[in-house]
Amino acid sequence: MNELWSSAPFHIFLGLAAALPIVLWDWRFALPGLLVAQLGTGAIFGSVYTLPAPWPAVHLGVLVFACLILLLSVLQTRTVQVDQTGEFSSILFRTLVLGIAALLVWRASGSVPLPLLDDSTKHLMIWFAVLALVTLGLAETALFGGIALLLWLIPVQSFFSSLFPSPAVIVPLGILEILVALSCSYLLLVDDNVMWPDEIPATDPGLSLGAQRRLSIAAGVRVLWYGLTYWVYSRVNQRQHQAARRGQVMPHHD
Secondary structure, X not given: OHHHHOOHHHHHHXXXXXXXXXXXXXXXXXXXXXXXXXXXXXXXXXXXXXOOXXXXXXXXXXXXXXXXXHHHHHOOOHHHHOOXXXXXXXXXXXXXXXXXXXXXXXXXXHHOOOOOOOHHXXXXXXXXXXXXXXXXXXXXXXXXXXXXXXXXXXXXXXXHHHHOOOHHHHHHHHHHHHHHHHHHHHHHHHHHHHHOXXXXXXXXXOOOOOOOOOOOHHHHHHHHHHHHHHHHHHHHHHHHHHHHHHHHHOOOOO
């Protein structure tokens, strides 16, 4: 398996998994992309660079907990109800930015000294750090700011854990990751109150005038589930209509 983890296609897959959420700019892809990047990075450092067995699992567990914190906050805000497909011009712009960043990483990473890492792993770690900086530069909300910081911590944790496989180094980095998730979760809820100032009538016995009804986590899960189900149904229905139209215009041969 070491050949698989150290292979160039696997490194390219991890780089694309981390870059795709930036192109689509959707938290529903960004959080799984973080987990895939962390899982693959842990496999690389655990197998190729012989990082002691508990620490890759600890890194993944901490990131799962941090993503869960962000997810629970998103499910209580209006973000879960917003269609985040984005315009083609925005997607094209972010794709061009990532293309320029990839070219710079390819040309400049050879001059960046990172001990113990081979060229492909070094390119991947620098690529993660550059993606985090690009996301911070493009982010306008606390959610994607938190995603960028969590992505930046993936290579930082892995690199320092391989250099100093000691709890004195690894544990503070994990605590920092949780603090980043908690801080961004709080800012996300605060931004939601500012962006969506829905007023409640004074006759409401439970809320004062100007207060906002926050979505419960269960309601957010239902909204997300209905949205995903409708998206899948619309894509399947669209393909069926296209297949039916192709069957109607197909010429008949005697």
